[in-house]
Amino acid sequence: MTRQIEITELVLRDAHQSLMATRMAMEDMIPVCEDLDNAGYWSIECWGGATYDSCIRFLNEDPWERLRTFKKLMPKTPLQMLLRGQNILGYRHYGDDVVEHFVEKAAANGMDVFRIFDALNDPRNLRTAVNAVRKTGKHAQGCICYTISPVHTIGAFVDLADQLMEMGCQSICIKDMAALLKPQPAYELVKGIKAQCGKETLVHVHTHATTGVTLVSLMKAIEAGADIVDTAVSSMSLGPGHNPTESLVEMLEGTGYTTRVDMERIHRVNEYFRKIRNNYKKYLTDFQGAETDIFKSQIPGGMLSNMESQLKQQGAGDKVQEVLLEVPVVRKASGYPPLVTPTSQIVGTQAVFNVLMGEWKAMSGEFADLMLGYYGATLGAKEEKVQQIAAEKTKKQVITCRPADLIPNEFDKLRGEALALEGANGSDEDVLTYAMFPQVAPKFFRTRHEGPKNPSKEAPAPAAKTAAPGDKPAATQPGQLSAPITYAVTVNGHSHKVTVAPAA
């Protein structure tokens, strides 16, 4: 009795996004494409997430050209991308027509598997994207963003999976971006999904390695029936990245679970990146160990350092412990959002505000939007008292509809603006680039003719180890992450200058 486990290779997208600030240039990926394409992966994740942003912001590289090149070099293995539901690859909710155009163009340019998620796990924020993918005939995968809270039970996650399958998803991804998924919940979650949605339901497990425990979780997920798991070749693995592909394969030896990957090819890919990663030293994460504090604090590492730096800027570095205790209060009030970008930053900043100025005395625009429903629905109920304060401060209504229902179609308007820009080439792809990154696109269009820049070959520059900051979207949309805002607040006679900035 053996069962074949499929593997998605992450080295071309999430691995370098997690380990080297999404900086890997296309020219450094091209030499391994043939080996990757012939290595027997279920899919190769190579696009989406922060790569689009990084391409135009740092690499002077057209992300659509990157996608077409991948398709040309890897014609056999399905290409996979990460799509932020109604946010597409940007930082606000878009009109449905923009989402539809994006999916259509991605499919036409070579994308095969669309992994779609929403930071709040609100299925309505996935619906337009899922429908659009189904229309293209490509594979629509719906995500459960895994988190831990009193309301995030196995049953609640299984229900979410059920809704995603009902919606038309062809597989379910358990997306564990903070490495919180422990072995026993992994086992129960996969078992639960298979029991509820049918055992033929494809279950795909995505974990990061941060806490050191998730390779065990993959083992238990496989024992429970998971079909596909995500890994990255070992020289581009671990720390804030993922579990090593080779370790996953070796782990299964003799267990009755097999894989079909070609270890000779994977070995070559691994040796290649072992050398390449050294060229990106200035972007490489310092940290390759296990970060287990999150199990104690329930607060992701990136969020913690962000809060600490906010506190230090306010001369309140001694308040870290108070803020740590305030985070659960804020999270409960806002209905227990998963703590991922952008919610981790929104919740963290509000916890800082509450400690520095008193609970709910000051409120960021983003936190108010979160409370009022402009990011979507949370699994837990929101505290009415705090919701009222948010409504009063912002003069905005509570909404319960799908947030994008309030956004009119906007592609034609964006097209007009985009194509007026110097260097825009008239394509829908350029319109999408402008739609998602209106601040960055103009410069990219102007400089595109200079061709891609490889940051690993530039002269040494100051270290830039954090991920790309969010773009500044147009200011009129709900649910947006806006530019830094500075508040001047006086509490008990002490004046505080508080700045809220998009998460790193």
Add this chain to the structure above:
Amino acid sequence: MTRQIEITELVLRDAHQSLMATRMAMEDMIPVCEDLDNAGYWSIECWGGATYDSCIRFLNEDPWERLRTFKKLMPKTPLQMLLRGQNILGYRHYGDDVVEHFVEKAAANGMDVFRIFDALNDPRNLRTAVNAVRKTGKHAQGCICYTISPVHTIGAFVDLADQLMEMGCQSICIKDMAALLKPQPAYELVKGIKAQCGKETLVHVHTHATTGVTLVSLMKAIEAGADIVDTAVSSMSLGPGHNPTESLVEMLEGTGYTTRVDMERIHRVNEYFRKIRNNYKKYLTDFQGAETDIFKSQIPGGMLSNMESQLKQQGAGDKVQEVLLEVPVVRKASGYPPLVTPTSQIVGTQAVFNVLMGEWKAMSGEFADLMLGYYGATLGAKEEKVQQIAAEKTKKQVITCRPADLIPNEFDKLRGEALALEGANGSDEDVLTYAMFPQVAPKFFRTRHEGPKNPSKEAPAPAAKTAAPGDKPAATQPGQLSAPITYAVTVNGHSHKVTVAPAA
């Protein structure tokens, strides 16, 4: 149905031996002893292995004083050491009386659990030490050194465990120093030992993290009935070190297996070492990722780099692939020794010789001793042809007896030599120091009065990231690792100068 899993903490011994060349000074361990002693560990490994050598060679610290200090600061939790069987903590076989004196003194100074191994897994090399430990009333743990070869079946390992229990061991350690133990063999091995030796037999699993797969192996070992596992706090874990203590504990959440460790105390210990490790940067291993090549080559990383550097010194850097193919030939000829120090170095060097000069044309004294039985018996049969060549080259006989049977009692003679040294204090402990490290002890005795040196507080020195080289033992004993030997060999008209040195 829950079962309590016990944990041995490695941070005070194997963790810093694996990650920072055994350089941690006693003063940097003292502040955490109280937390460690009260954290609920089954034992705390804190002595033996390379720490004794490092104390006198690099730290000007009396290892016996270190042990007494540990005992004073950690009176509740059993202290554990790693003992190299008939080699004690040195690099040759000793007379039985030296082994007995050592064990007696270690017990008297505070040691509770003696983990005893032999690089060849020859039980006869453990017998004297095990008997001596039993005589003191302390805990004797016998090791299976885990390796992969055609003769190292689960059945063969289980037989070895059985022999160790028959001999009087009170627990069995599965010692996986090269991180080769995969989940399924881990499961089968523990199951096999419990079935053969009785389910009350204590099984203790020691793995390194190098290949990225062994936390899963610990999970499967626990599922199979393992009683105790080895870990190190997370800031001193992974890479060539061990699995993180916190990850192990969190891994078990909800599984029905529990632990009794105090996570608040472990958190404090971890935070402490997170800071301390930065002081040892010049000794810290570069590598914290997963090294999966060993699964392909079956050759440990340290052995590979050693062979590569030998080849480069001979201007034969292009012969690496040939040598990799020769290693299995040499290993087979010598009866499939586990590839650990010193056998990894002996086998690797012989593979280099065979490629550079033709098979068995040149032979190191150590390889000849291995072939002739002077290190003990191997699980596989030795190739007679190669054994004959070894006998002819060295004018030595094949032996089949326990190697130490050929070594007369020597403690009194060593006592005379030791106590004549300047600064020797007349104690048996000093005699043992001299017995194990005759080249280093004289200087240590002379400088001991200057007190311990903390290498993390010295001015920056050239990087020294490799482990301490072996001491040069007296030249008349069999089975020794001697000083570097240089051979001048001419093959096909090309002159080669080949140097064999003790493994790093």
